[in-house]
Amino acid sequence: LFVFFNYNTGRLKEDSKDWHIAGNIAQETLQLIKFKYFPITYEHNFVFANIPTRFGLAWIFPVGLTDALWHTYQTHFLNVHIVDSVGEANKVSKDLYNPRIFYFRDNKPEEVNTEVFEFEKEFIVEEKVEVEVDE
Numbered sequence: 001l002f003v004f005f006n007y008n009t010g011r012l013k014e015d016s017k018d019w020h021i022a023g024n025i026a027q028e029t030l031q032l033i034k035f036k037y038f039p040i041t042y043e044h045n046f047v048f049a050n051i052p053t054r055f056g057l058a059w060i061f062p063v064g065l066t067d068a069l070w071h072t073y074q075t076h077f078l079n080v081h082i083v084d085s086v087g088e089a090n091k092v093s094k095d096l097y098n099p100r101i102f103y104f105r106d107n108k109p110e111e112v113n114t115e116v117f118e119f120e121k122e123f124i125v126e127e128k129v130e131v132e133v134d135e
Helices: 002-037 065-073 086-093 114-119
Strands: 044-049 078-083 099-105 108-112
Touching (some): 002 065, 044 086
Parallel strands (some): 044 078, 044 099
16 A cells, blocks of 8 residues: 555656646746737747657647637637648748747757758758767
8 A cells, every 4th residue: 555655646746747737838928928929919820840749648739729719819820730841831931921939859849940941951850969979
């Protein structure tokens, strides 16, 4: 009984920590948009790439980022587009009015400068790590 209690208590602490971090990620994302773009008085197109769905066992944005933003702003000027990669976000944003691209790196939202896409053919967000092989 003691072992069972200790295991469940430890598991509960880990799950609680996961949910706390997941909540911070969601809050940071919504605050980033709010601080930069509130109030939204004309059409905005937000394109999100690489959205985290979970942290540990806690859900972050499995399907709810669009709803979270709508409930925050409650305006018809807000359009949210969800894509898998920055490259795909770039393609989608070409056909949008006033696009803003956000990418999640290490569960932190970052706004991507769309001018970078115009300047470079390929925008690489992931860092390459070269490994030397001893022969």
